[in-house]
Amino acid sequence: MNINSKWIVYILLTISLFSFSCQKYLDLKPDKKLAIPYTGNDLQAILDNIPRINDGESALSEIAADNFFLPYANWQGIEEIENRESYIWQNTPVAELYWSYMYRKIYDSNFVLEYIDKVSYQSSLQRDYIYGNARLIRGIAFQKLAEVFCIPFWKGMVNDNSFGLVLKLSSDINETNKRATLFETHKQISEDLIEASKYLPPNISEYPTRPSKVVAYAALARYLLSIQDYPGAYNYANLSLQIKSTLSNYNNIPLVPYPFNLYNDEILYFTRSYPYRNLSEDNARVDTVLYNYYDDADLRKEILFKKQLDGYHSFVGDYSKSNFEKFTGLTTAEMYLIRAECLTREKKYLEAQNDLLLLLKSRYVSNYDFTSLLLGLEPVNLLSQILLERRKELIGRGVRWTDIRRLAFERPIQMKRILLDKTYILENDDIKGFAFNLPQVVIDRGNYE
Amino acid sequence: MKYLMILLISIIFSDELIAQGCRVDATVRKKDDGQPISNVSLEVDNFNYKTNKDGQVYFFTSKELSVIKIKHLGYKSEVVNIRCVENTIIIIDLVADVQELDSVYISTGYEKISKERATGAYEYIDNKLLNRTVGMNILSRLENITTGIHFDKQSISSISLGLPITPKISLHGINTLRDYSNRSSPLIILDNFPYDGDINSINPNDIESITILKDAAATSIWGAKAGNGVIVLTSKIAKSSDRIKGTFSSNITMHSKPDLMKHQVINPADYIEIERFLFDKGFYRNMEINRSRPALSPAVELFLKERDKIISTEEFSQSLERLKSQDIRDDFNSFLYRNSTIRQHNINLNGQSNKNRFILSANYDKSMPIQKGREFDRANVRLDNNYQLNDKLNVSTSIRWAISSESMADGVPVYSNVGYKYPYMKLADSLGNALAIPKEYRLSYIENTGEGLLMNWLYKPLEEILNPPTKNIKKDLYINTGITYKLFPWLIMDIKYQYSDNLNNLNSLYDLSNYRTRNQINLGSKISDGNVIYNFPYGSILQEDYSTGIGHNGRFQTNVSKSWLDKHQFNSVLGFEFNSKHTMSNGLTIIGLDENTLIFPAIVDYLTPYPIYDNLQASGTIGQPLRPMTDLHQRYVSYYGNASYSYLSRYIFSASFRKDASNLFGLSTNDKWSPLWSVGGKWNLAKENFLNKQWLSKLDLRGSYGFSGNVDNSLSAVPTLRFLSTGNPYLVPWQGAQILNAPNSELRWEKVKTITIGLDFGFLNGLLSGSIDYYSKNTKDIYTNVPLDPTTGLDGMVINGANINGKGVDFQIKAIPINSSVRWSTNLLFSYNNTWIKRNYKEYTGPNDLLTEGINSVEGHLAFPLYSYKWGGLDPQTGEPRGVLNGEPSKDYRSLRNKNIQPSDLVFHGSRRPVYWGAFRNDVQFRNWAISANISWKAGYYFRKESINYAHVLNNSYTHVDYYNRWQKPGDEEFTDVPAFLYPLNSLANSFYANSEVLVEKGDHIYLDNIRLDYRTSNLKFIDLTTFLIMSNVGTIWSASKSGQFPDNLTSIPMPRSFSFGFNINF
Structure with missing residues (x-):
């Protein structure tokens, strides 16, 4: 029957026509905001994700240090038992995000490094930048993790029985990992930072959330200081100050809480930590001994601190303008202090003093006469003075714990906390071998020791 | 009841005619009006006859005694016995049976x-x-x-x-x-x-x-x-009809206010004692000195005044006693809640002119819910047209339009499962004037700051409900068209197309009468020389969010229906369809708006942070006014078909298949397609000769086996980045991107394999009927969120990581025990369902896998188990909760919850979801009255009841009544399992107790859902009027739990009863 077959042919034709256009029809992206990494800009955007990359560093280093203390009632009021225990250096698992937030940065860097040759670039300079940026982020992340989860390391240390970090160098989630040695960990950190310093460009970035060569130098200066490589630290602090050395004059800062602009002139690299409530303005109080070290002519005494109703002072001078997150980034002031300390250790006292003076001039009232402060200082006192200045300048930044850990090897440092009737003491030997315990979730799921 | 009238005219010459058989003339009529019924089927001695258009039929029978079965749709079947003596004339009246109308x-x-x-x-x-x-x-x-x-x-x-x-x-x-x-x-x-x-x-x-x-x-x-x-x-x-017919219906439903006093909290007066205890421990210390002046409860304010000697001891005790006598629940009931009413009105018109049949409906609903300030309105219009152009071509069109508007009073307090902060506040004074309650700042601070130049900073809930700021308006338009064309008598072409247009608009206008606006403006104010500088623009704040969706659905299908030799019947459907949905959204915020003139500031600095008034916060930024846009496309394309063949209407086989593809991101086109199919069969046992019994009207055995699936378009197989506007809060011009998922080229659809066996039965012509089904469902490649070691950088990943197996039984039985002037029908429904994890690629990482809410995925276990920690009693010295570790009581909460604790160390109670559930419904009808009651029941499950949670006590002022039973001195552990109130809070002990076995109860219960009463007014000339009254949420008949908590809503506040009254008019 002709009619039948004609219709059947029509129907089949129509159906087959549809099947060809199906391919195109189904290729439409379901969500315009999704993308597969395709260009260098996509990779750069991953590294520009500030909340993930710049924020969220572990604050354990400042929580454990002696710049701040918690009055008993405030300590009691902290809900998370892990945070109460970290304050008194207990050997119990810490809160999870101190580990996991750092490993997110490491994941993002690894991802970018894996895709770095699979995307197209505007120029080879962009590729170099992204490469340097990723290695810097990873190096700093490992460094900050090692500061709290591994025992102190110094350059030339031989004992290799202690645990390092989990050195995750790929974004493959199926990898089984175990903790590397301390030596391997520190080798990785310095490699990452040195590579970053080679690839990042010399021109300073418009906003300090993005790094440049000066940032890599500063990071290396800070790191090498922490492992007692004073010549190396000197070298990099010097290089960084040669690129940027401006200091903010505190005489021009208004006398209100959190007076600093979000990206003030001193900041080389902007990062912040997430400390729960342990370090918040309501809870934490500045150590009274430290507070009294600030001279009356030191503008920081007024600007950085606020007296509370209980008679103690709180820290309100954070560079991050938040009473909650704490600024942990790199500044020119820190570079001056590093250079000064290394010069002192090299016995170049005059140059060291000059650096110190430059910094103090921007912190004290104008025209202050420093001669009484500095003239006639014995060399050993100069070092102590510089170390004290480090404490006064870098309060809240998370570097004090690392300083304690390296200085414990040359001074009889002891840490003490008093909570009502209980006293907790960390002896010098304890400090030299102290490392925080990994979070419970990480131990359970990762099978680490 | 049977009404059977037999008129027998018999001739007394019996002997000669027996051998020849006799002729029977039958007329079948409607009982109501005596009208003849055509096409009625009569079955006599296995022969079938049908009445003609006059309702008449005749046949011959040779048997002495014959049984005639008369069946017709819409009427109660009849059975007539006749003795064949001579030629017989019978008249059969059939009673209309609306109830029995089997859905054909x-x-x-x-x-x-x-x-x-x-x-x-x-x-x-x-x-x-x-x-x-x-x-x-x-x-x-x-x-x-x-x-x-x-x-x-x-x-x-x-x-x-x-x-x-x-x-x-x-x-x-x-x-x-x-x-x-x-x-x-x-x-x-x-x-x-x-x-x-x-x-x-x-x-x-x-x-x-x-x-x-x-x-x-x-x-x-x-x-x-x-x-x-x-x-x-x-x-x-x-429907085709000779005149316009229709229905008008209207009803109103009223719910009473929830009985907040049933909430299991301690007396507000006793909570004040707890505040006293905390105050003496210094718990409120940093709140007191915090520069952001956080709100303090009225009791704490009194304690402060007493400590600082600002008030006399007398004044202090008087004020404290006054606070202790108050309960915020009274004020919620009086001022914030009302009896809710829902009004519904609907009209339906049905008519026909020439070849066009149409149905037009309009509907309006208005709801005033329990919470004052909220309202919901909805209007619907529908027009459906059907044109039978000739005997081959039929065209249908329909337009459906809906608009709804919901207004919400944000910022008004709600009494939730954790009560409301400050349980002893008053919302209004004795004259009913609105009172201010603490919200973010201390009342003493905001009352005295600002030299009178700031806006009113007080938060008064009773004023907030007067001006609900937010409205959610939705508009939906659906246009359907369809053409069917009968190409051949056995082949119909069926083309359908649907266009849909959905619009959702969320609009909030926060004007100066809302606390929220005044708060924002005050925070951005700066007072200098007796003047106010507004860093945050003065005016109202308007927030608009739009989302739209445009959809196209199209289908091209051929239907085949052929029977031959009165034995074989073949039906088949073969088609192709596509659908697409495009959704977009955007939104914006306008600040400093004068809503009367619609003027807002031309230049606003969105980026520069401004100082916050009196340093209550570090700084504020106005922020980008435009909301991030979304643009989503979903597309599906499919081929499908099914076929069924039946032999003698007794043995039926069917099969179907379908191939789908979607634009799942990142897969190549080939992988997007996935075929799904099924086969089924049915055996109409009642038609078999060996089972041809009068009392058996239906016995169908059926079974099916097949596959269907689940796809999630938001997942992707390749690593994808999502761009986020993260730069803005940090004042940088570039935005960031986040890696959404780790690459997974193995990502595929979930596949569900189902085997079902069912039996449908009917006895004694509908006196007893029902069905029972048993099914087993195996789902493979289920998407699971596998938690990962945080060291990987990801918290978890979605993979096709599990297989689950579900089994169930559906059983329904309906009986009509009494069917005369009183008619009583009863329905019993029974469902059984349980699901197990068959395979899971996720490792067991500790008790948390089994204790957390939601779905637990440990292999071999129930998918929804309720597990708890073993309870080791309270510590006799301190009243702390104890678990059991290695057979001994232990307070080492960390060890009690780490990975070494196996599922066998925990207590397994049973299922978290009801495994058995059902209903029992009875309807009784007498003349014009009808009454119906429905009882629902659930069984086979457990739930964790609420108890004291000391974290809630400290943070939300929520103190469960178990507090009164807490351990207070050694020896109490013999009588109670409620831990002592320890300060500082031991969060580990607290969460251990919350997950321990002592808090688990059986959830089984029987509930009387509703009772309905109908009255039908039948003697009205042109219309048919039914009025009804329904009472819902009547109450619990029996509950296995002793705590008074409701396992389904997890609260102790019962759902309020409601009454509905309405009428339907058919004309």
Whole structure:
């Protein structure tokens, strides 16, 4: 029957026509905001994700240090038992995000490094930048993790029985990992930072959330200081100050809480930590001994601190303008202090003093006469003075714990906390071998020791 | 009751005629009016006869005694015995039986199948049962009248009554392990196409019936979306009629206010004692000195004044006693809550002119929910036209339009499951004037600051409800067209197209009468020289969010229906369809608006941070006014077909298949396609000769086996980046991107394999009928969120990581024990369903896997188990809770919850979800009255009841009554399991107690859902009027739990009773 077959042919034709256009029809992206990494800009955007990359560093280093203390009632009021225990250096698992937030940065860097040759670039300079940026982020992340989860390391240390970090160098989630040695960990950190310093460009970035060569130098200066490589630290602090050395004059800062602009002139690299409530303005109080070290002519005494109703002072001078997150980034002031300390250790006292003076001039009232402060200082006192200045300048930044850990090897440092009737003491030997315990979730799921 | 009138005229010459047989002339008429009925089937001695258009038929019978069975649709079947003596004339009157109208055709969305022929498991809910309850939401009406469907009520509280909510339904269990409340919903079909819009925009009066497709034979035709079952909503269609007919109906439902006093909290006066204790411990110290001046409770303010000697001891005790006598629940009842009312009005018109049949409906609902300040209105219009152009061509069009508006009073306090902060506040004074309550700042601070130049900073809830700022407006338009063309007598071409346009607009205007606006403006104010500088623009704040969705659905289908030799019947459907949905959203905020002139500031600095008033916060930024846009496209393309063959109307076989593809991101086109199929069979045993019994009217045995699936378009197989506007808060010009997921090239669809065996039975012509189904569902490649070691950088990843197995039984039985002037019918529904994890690629990482809410995925276990820590009693010295570690009581909470604790070390109670549930419904009808009652029951499950949680005590002022039973001194541990109140809070001990076995109860209960009374006024000339009264949420008949908490809503506040009164007029 002709009619039948004609219709059947029509129907089949129509159906087959549809099947060809199906391919195109189904290729439409379901969500315009999704993308597969395709260009260098996509990779750069991953590294520009500030909340993930710049924020969220572990604050354990400042929580454990002696710049701040918690009055008993405030300590009691902290809900998370892990945070109460970290304050008194207990050997119990810490809160999870101190580990996991750092490993997110490491994941993002690894991802970018894996895709770095699979995307197209505007120029080879962009590729170099992204490469340097990723290695810097990873190096700093490992460094900050090692500061709290591994025992102190110094350059030339031989004992290799202690645990390092989990050195995750790929974004493959199926990898089984175990903790590397301390030596391997520190080798990785310095490699990452040195590579970053080679690839990042010399021109300073418009906003300090993005790094440049000066940032890599500063990071290396800070790191090498922490492992007692004073010549190396000197070298990099010097290089960084040669690129940027401006200091903010505190005489021009208004006398209100959190007076600093979000990206003030001193900041080389902007990062912040997430400390729960342990370090918040309501809870934490500045150590009274430290507070009294600030001279009356030191503008920081007024600007950085606020007296509370209980008679103690709180820290309100954070560079991050938040009473909650704490600024942990790199500044020119820190570079001056590093250079000064290394010069002192090299016995170049005059140059060291000059650096110190430059910094103090921007912190004290104008025209202050420093001669009484500095003239006639014995060399050993100069070092102590510089170390004290480090404490006064870098309060809240998370570097004090690392300083304690390296200085414990040359001074009889002891840490003490008093909570009502209980006293907790960390002896010098304890400090030299102290490392925080990994979070419970990480131990359970990762099978680490 | 039978009315049988036999008129016998017999001739007394019996002997000669016996051998020849006799002739019987039969006339069949309607009992009501005596009109003859044509086409009635008479079965005599295995021969079938049919009456002609005059209702007459004749036949010969040779037997002495003959049995005649008379059956006709819409009428009660009759059986007549005649003794054949001479030629006989009989008249048979049939009684109309509206009840027994068997749904001859069920709609699957692709075709209408006669129930006889259907091999799949379908449940059909007719119009009468659907309208047994009144309610704005069509799916809510399915509750407790079907088998196999479970309603998850955990997110429903008394506050949500009268508001448009989407019920969380699961059909035949849960086949997914992720975010199950959203991804377990069955597919909803409306007007033959999948409906993904808001359920609340459907007018329930437009729906004629609902068909639930339960097994593979039923659902596999819907393919990759039907893994959770399918619910088909069939709209009313225009019927042919000689005049305009219609229905007008109207009803009003009222809910009483929830009984807040049933909330199991301690006396507010006793809470003040706890505040005293905390105050003396210095708990409020840093709040007191905090520069952001956080709000303090009135009791704490009094303690401060007493300490600082600002008030006298007398004044202090008087004020404290006054506070202790107050309870905020009284004020909630008096001022913030009301009896809710819902009014519904609907009119339906049905008419025909020439070849055009039409149905027009209009509906208006208005709801005033329990919470003052909220309101919901909805209007629907529908016009459906059907043109039978000639005997081959039929064209139908329909337009459905809905608009709804919901106003919400944000910022008004709600009394939730954790009560309300400051349980002893008063919201109004004795004259009813609004009082201010603390919200963010201390009252003493905001009353005295600002030199009188700032805006009123007080927060008065009673004023907030006067001006609800937010309105959510939704508009939906659906246009359907269809053409059917009968190409040959056995072949019909069926083309359908649907266009949908959904608009959702969320509009909030926060003006100066809202606390929120005044707060923002004050925070951005700076006082200098007696003047105010506004860093945050002075004026109202307008927030608009829009989302739109445009959908196209198209289908081209051929239907074949052929029978031959009166023995064989073949039906088949073959088709192709596509659908696409494009949704977009955007939004903006305008500040400093004068809503009368519509003027707002031309230049606003969105980026520069400004100082906050009096340093209450570090700084504020106004922020980008435009909301991030979204643009989503969803596309599906499918081929499908099914065929069924039946022999002698007794043996039926069917098969169906479907191939779907979607634009799942990142897969190559080949991998996007996935075929799904099913086969089914049915055996109509009642038709078999060996089972031809009078009392057996139906016995169908059926079975099916097949596959359907689940796809999630938001997942991707390749690493994807999502761009985020993260730069803005940090004042940098570039934005960031986040890696959404680790690459997974193995990502594929979830596949559901279902085997079903069912039996439908009917005895004694409908006196007893029912069905029983047994099903087993195996779902492979379920998407699971596998938690990862945080060292990997990701918290978790979605992979196809588990197989689960579900089994169930649906059983329904209906009986009509009394059927005369009084008619009593009873329905018993029974459902059983349970799900197990068969395989899971996720490692066991500790008790947390089994204790957390939601779906637990440990291999070999129930998918929804309730596990608890073993209880080791309270410590006799301190009252701390103890677990059991290595056989000994232990307070080492860390060890009690680490990975070494195996499931066997925990206590396994049973299922977290009801394993058995059902309903028992009775209807009694007497003359013009009818009364119906429905009882629902649930069994086989456990729940964790609320108890004291000291973290809530400290943070939310929520203190459960178990506080009174807490351990206070050594020896108490013999009588109580409630831990002591320890300060500082031991969060580990607190969460241990919350997950321990002492807090678990059985959830089994029996509940009287509703009672309905109808009265039908029958002697009116042209109209038919029915009035009804319904009482709902009547109460609990029996409950296994002793705590007085409701396992389904997890609260101790009962759902308030409601009354509905309404009428229907048919004309």
